[in-house]
Every structure is written in C-alpha cells, then in structure tokens.
Amino acid sequence: MRVSVFGLGYVGSVTAACLADAGHEVVGVDVNPEKVAIINAGDPPVVEPGLGELLAQVVKSGRLKATTSTTNAVRDTDLALICVGTPSGANGELDVSFIRRVGEEIGSVLGGSERVYTVVLRSTVLPGTAEQVLLGALCSASGREPGARLRVAVNPEFMREGSSLRDFQSPPLTLVGCADAETPELLRALYFCVDAPFVSTTIRTAEMVKYVGNAFHAVKVCFANEIADLCTSLDVGAQEVMRIFRMDRTLNVSDSYLRPGFAFGGSCLPKDLRALLYAARRTDVAVPLLSSVIPSNEGQVRRAVDAVLQTRKRRIGVVGLAFKSGTDDLRESPLVSLIETLIGKGLDVRILDGNVSLARLVGANRRYIEEEIPHISSLMCDGVEALLAHADVVVIGNGGEEAELALAGCRPSQVVIDLTRGAVRFAASG
Numbered sequence: 444m445r446v447s448v449f450g451l452g453y454v455g456s457v458t459a460a461c462l463a464d465a466g467h468e469v470v471g472v473d474v475n476p477e478k479v480a481i482i483n484a485g486d487p488p489v490v491e492p493g494l495g496e497l498l499a500q501v502v503k504s505g506r507l508k509a510t511t512s513t514t515n516a517v518r519d520t521d522l523a524l525i526c527v528g529t530p531s532g533a534n535g536e537l538d539v540s541f542i543r544r545v546g547e548e549i550g551s552v553l554g555g556s557e558r559v560y561t562v563v564l565r566s567t568v569l570p571g572t573a574e575q576v577l578l579g580a581l582c583s584a585s586g587r588e589p590g591a592r593l594r595v596a597v598n599p600e601f602m603r604e605g606s607s608l609r610d611f612q613s614p615p616l617t618l619v620g621c622a623d624a625e626t627p628e629l630l631r632a633l634y635f636c637v638d639a640p641f642v643s644t645t646i647r648t649a650e651m652v653k654y655v656g657n658a659f660h661a662v663k664v665c666f667a668n669e670i671a672d673l674c675t676s677l678d679v680g681a682q683e684v685m686r687i688f689r690m691d692r693t694l695n696v697s698d699s700y701l702r703p704g705f706a707f708g709g710s711c712l713p714k715d716l717r718a719l720l721y722a723a724r725r726t727d728v729a730v731p732l733l734s735s736v737i738p739s740n741e742g743q744v745r746r747a748v749d750a751v752l753q754t755r756k757r758r759i760g761v762v763g764l765a766f767k768s769g770t771d772d773l774r775e776s777p778l779v780s781l782i783e784t785l786i787g788k789g790l791d792v793r794i795l796d797g798n799v800s801l802a803r804l805v806g807a808n809r810r811y812i813e814e815e816i817p818h819i820s821s822l823m824c825d826g827v828e829a830l831l832a833h834a835d836v837v838v839i840g841n842g843g844e845e846a847e848l849a850l851a852g853c854r855p856s857q858v859v860i861d862l863t864r865g866a867v868r869f870a871a872s873g
C-alpha cells in the first residue's frame with residue numbers, strides 16, 4: 444500500500460519504519476526539515492532500540508522516504524497516518540492544534556481532486572477530536588463532505604518507548620474506530636504483518652480506549668507503590684507479595700472487577716480496605732490512592748440518590764438489596780445505603796430481592812435483617828408484579844432474573860434507572 448505518516452517523532456518514525464519493513468511504500472512527513480534530513484540519511488530521529496538499523500535498511504531499499512511537503516506526500520499515497528504530538532497545556536487541556544493543522548494541510552491538497560483518501564489518526568486524542576477537529580479541518584479545507592471519498596478513522600497505538608519495535612509487531616490488539624465498512628478492511632491490509640486480534644469499533648470508543656489504558660496503567664503503578672510502602676512498614680517483602688499477587692489471574696490480574704456497574708460492598712472489600720488504611724495511619728504511611736477508594740465508592744451511591752431525586756417522583760421500586768446478585772448478604776450493601784437515603788428523603792420505596800426475602804424467613808441473615816434493618820425489611824415485595832404496581836421509578840440495583848423480569852414488565856410511563864449500567868441488558872441479550 445502507499446502510505447504517508449505525518450509526524451516523525453517516536454510514534455511516527457517507528458510506524459513509518461515498520462510499515463516500510465513490511466513492504467509498504469511509505470512517505471514520512473514532518474514540519475521539521477532536520478528530522479526529514481536525518482531520516483533520509485537512514486538515521487533515527489529518536490533513541491529507540493533497533494530503530495537505527497531498521498531505518499537504514501528501509502531507506503536504502505527505497506521503501507521509506509521523508510519530506511516536508513504535504514502536497515507530495517498526499518499525491519503519492521492513498522492513506523495518511525497522523526502521528527503528530529498532542530501535548531498537554533498547563534491546565535491539562537489537550538493541545539490539538541497540530542492535528543487541526545495537518546487536517547487543513549491534507550484537506551487543501553485534496554481540495555481540487557476527486558480521489559478517495561483515508562486519514563487515520565494515531566495520536567492520542569479525547570473522544571470527539573477525530574470528528575470535530577480532524578474531520579472538521581479536512582472538510583473545510585477541501586470543500587468536501589465526509590463520506591465515500593474522504594474517510595476518517597482512529598487507530599491508537601500501544602507502543603512503549605524502549606520496546607516500540609517489538610510492540611509494533613505484537614501489540615495487545617489492533618484497534619480501529621471508524622464509521623464505514625471499507626476502512627477496517629483497508630487497515631487489516633495495512634497491518635497484515637501485525638500479530639494481534641483486530642478490533643473494529645466506533646471512532647469515539649477507539650479514542651477513549653487509549654485513555655482508559657493509560658489511566659489504568661498509571662493507577663496500577665501507584666497502587667503497587669503504595670502497597671510496597673505499606674508492606675515495608677508492616678515488615679513484609681513487597682516484591683514477593685506482588686509476585687504472588689500477580690500469579691492470581693482469576694481475580695487479580697484479570698477482567699474481574701472491571702465491569703462498570705454500581706458501588707462495591709459486602710463483608711470483605713470495605714472492611715479490609717478500612718483495616719489497611721488504619722494500618723497505614725498507624726505507621727504514618729501516605730496512601731492517597733487507597734484512601735480515595737472509599738470516598739469514590741460513596742460517590743457512586745450519591746450519584747444513584749441524585750438520579751432518583753432528579754425524577755421528582757415519590758414511588759420507587761428497587762430491584763436488589765443484597766450487596767450483589769445471587770446472595771442474601773446485606774452487610775455493607777450499597778443498596779441498603781441508597782434505600783436508607785431515599786427513605787430519609789421521604790420517598791415511598793418498595794424492594795424486590797428474592798434471596799433476601801427467603802433469608803427473612805430462614806437462614807443466617809434473618810437476625811441481621813430483623814435487628815439491623817427492620818425498617819427496610821418491611822418494604823420487601825413478594826414479586827415483580829407487586830413492585831411494578833407500586834413504582835413510578837424502577838431502580839435496577841443488581842442484575843439477575845428479577846431485574847430482567849422487571850425490565851421486561853416496565854410500562855412506558857415508568858422511569859428506569861439502571862445502576863448496573865446496562866450489564867443486566869447485556870446479560871439478558873447475550
């Protein structure tokens with residue numbers, strides 16, 4: 444394929460060299476003539492293991508050449524990969540001016556022509572940037588409408604400086620966000636040399652996934668370091684603790700606990716987190732990340748309370764009372780907190796949770812229900828019909844069969860607040 448790569452920094456120079464190595468005909472573009480000259484001499488513009496050798500080879504073979512001319516680059520290619528910088532402002536705001544600029548430059552070259560051109564954004568940008576900034580600039584400079592002849596896609600990369608050549612060949616996935624059916628096929632062909640699952644999604648999702656990854660990596664680093672500080676203060680070897688922690692690929696390093704939904708609760712997570720925070724306070728260890736977890740969790744309950752209050756309706760039906768579906772355990776259930784707050788605000792609440800209803804009659808939780816939450820226990824309904832007959836607002840607190848039945852039986856006039864954030868519907872449909 445004939446590809447141009449705009450921005451020959453870390454990402455662009457590695458991308459250009461690797462694509463040329465795979466056999467594509469690549470034109471690298473940069474506004475900095477020194478970088479262009481360095482690449483054309485077969486030298487690396489950045490320090491990256493293996494890049495020097497690879498560049499020397501692909502430049503010599505003629506498959507990669509660099510230029511400062513957008514006109515030549517667009518004329519000689521069918522697809523552009525945008526790898527320009529997106530630096531941070533003093534207030535954290537993303538500077539997208541380089542992206543806008545490239546969009547205008549490419550757009551003005553495309554202006555007088557009818558040819559199909561695909562512009563793929565590889566830089567890290569917030570959701571909306573590709574459509575508003577890049578596509579906006581391309582369209583206004585070219586006078587074209589977005590569509591068949593002018594396609595835009597987002598293709599974030601997952602390379603790490605220091606191992607980016609290896610990461611280019613074997614990324615965790617090849618992610619493409621676009622709005623048409625042809626572009627994923629084009630990018631499959633571009634990345635035929637890359638050994639990774641190919642994931643096609645919407646433009647905004649692809650933009651966001653990159654940020655989620657980096658935010659998670661940052662959280663993981665700080666988590667491991669705070670745990671290490673705690674380990675040291677408790678006279679435990681941090682490396683050994685984390686080595687064993689990482690061995691658990693079912694609950695720890697896994698997709699468990701990473702599904703959006705409602706707040707956590709139960710008999711373990713809140714209690715054990717509090718014990719760790721107390722140990723940190725006693726030993727004067729600062730753990731700002733761990734300390735922020737319970738306030739963050741409480742924020743989820745407040746968010747649910749606000750969502751119910753905003754409906755301005757009084758008759759509320761909540762599906763789920765236990766801290767998660769499939770259990771009758773009410774200890775530190777965030778749904779109990781939510782319901783107590785709603786009752787305190789004067790709302791008329793009814794609750795459906797078959798497991799808790801059963802526990803009210805028999806089982807180990809009977810005493811807890813009778814002694815700790817009698818005011819809530821008396822609000823239990825004995826079936827979906829009774830809950831739906833009462834409620835103007837249906838709050839789905841836990842997933843499961845009762846939630847599915849409630850959703851299926853809702854009247855159009857009833858407001859549904861799904862605290863599982865769609866998980867119950869996904870479960871129902873898939």
Ligand SMILES: NC(=O)c1ccc[n+]([C@@H]2O[C@H](COP(=O)([O-])OP(=O)(O)OC[C@H]3O[C@@H](n4cnc5c(N)ncnc54)[C@H](O)[C@@H]3O)[C@@H](O)[C@H]2O)c1
Nearest residue numbers: 450451452453454472473474526527528529541566567604
């Ligand atoms: N560095 C990394 O490891 C890494 C990893 C993942 C994602 N990213 C993202 O990729 C993007 C690029 O990062 P980078 O580290 O390669 O940036 P960089 O600053 O090293 O390189 C950007 C290049 O773009 C050039 N440029 C600016 N305006 C241009 C224009 N109008 N036309 C052509 N070239 C232009 C600059 O001269 C520079 O050489 C950023 O959005 C970054 O967040 C970087």
